[in-house]
Amino acid sequence: MYKYVAKYFLLERVYRFCNFFANKALLIGLFGFFIMSYICLIILPSDSVQSEVYRILFVHVPSAIMSELIYLFLAVNGFIYLVWRTKISAIFLNSAISIGLIFTALVLITGSIWGKPTWGTYWVWDARITSTFILLIQYVCLLALKTSFTTRQIADQIISILSIIGAINIPIIKFSVNWWNTLHQGPSITTSGSSIDGEMLYALPLMLIAFMFISLSIFLRNIQFEILLRAPSKKEIWRDHG
């Protein structure tokens, strides 16, 4: 299987793919984001309890989902790198950290802004908020460790191990509102349905997709950067995009 997959992940090939799609993904993502912002801010009806404030949900929830998905992506790539020593998964791992950090910061900031008018406070140390804050620290650690070693391979191994171990936090974040008494409300969307009215709900996955495209474009550019860092001797890459 390795043989068949490997040829798609030759670094030059990946580099060219990234170069081809990065700007397109950004355009699609920004276009979607602006359309969805208009829909979320103006077209959607206001909420019966929170009136207009609830609209921040459409940034808060997609960024929360992104921050957790990206962490799982890190852990999977870390695992693949440790077992199979595939260069590309180390590159994926390095490229995704900063994006995860942005979304985790975004979820904490929007949560704070949302918390003040609804709960009456910017910050409480409840289980959901604290575990998300720990996720932020994990991302910061990964980002710091990534550049802390003179040998790139050692750095890759260390952040692989750390990202795998840190993945334990993801189910804790997910279930924190069920396991403990928290100020944060329980999940709106569960396997038994959604407690967000259908008239508002459709905007959520669309916004998530827009976020995914924007982060995909940053991700692709980061991959290019990492490839150039790792393979400076590849003449043709430099010639094409020097």
Add this chain to the structure above:
Amino acid sequence: MRNMIRRNRANKIYLILLSLASVALIVFFIIKALEKNIDLYLTPTQIFSGEYNTVQKFKLGGMVEKGSLQRVEGEDLVVTFTVTDFQNSIDVVYVGVLPNLFKENSGVVASGYLTEGNAFWAVEILAKHDENYMPVKLESYD
């Protein structure tokens, strides 16, 4: 040679999974030990059970009982209400500004002190909202 590499890989997978499992177990025990500290608030039932430290300042949480919210006449800022978890309930006195979403039949987290008469003197009130979102016009049909 090929077999050796494969076995090596399998060993690595086991090693990673094993270390992940052991770290998960450690985290589980830490969380288990800190269980009482992780909860943001105590429910009235937990307070009356006597297993928790209610001498110092702590947070009380639950639902504001329907029909219990009263304002003291002449004093705009003084409110009393009952917090319930549908088994036990505690009367709360609070002086100050209430958050926007504070209302009856809705969640609340109050930090303060338990008085001798088993009432609760709140210093700070936070409103807890639920996970339901619905448009304004739909609600008016109820």
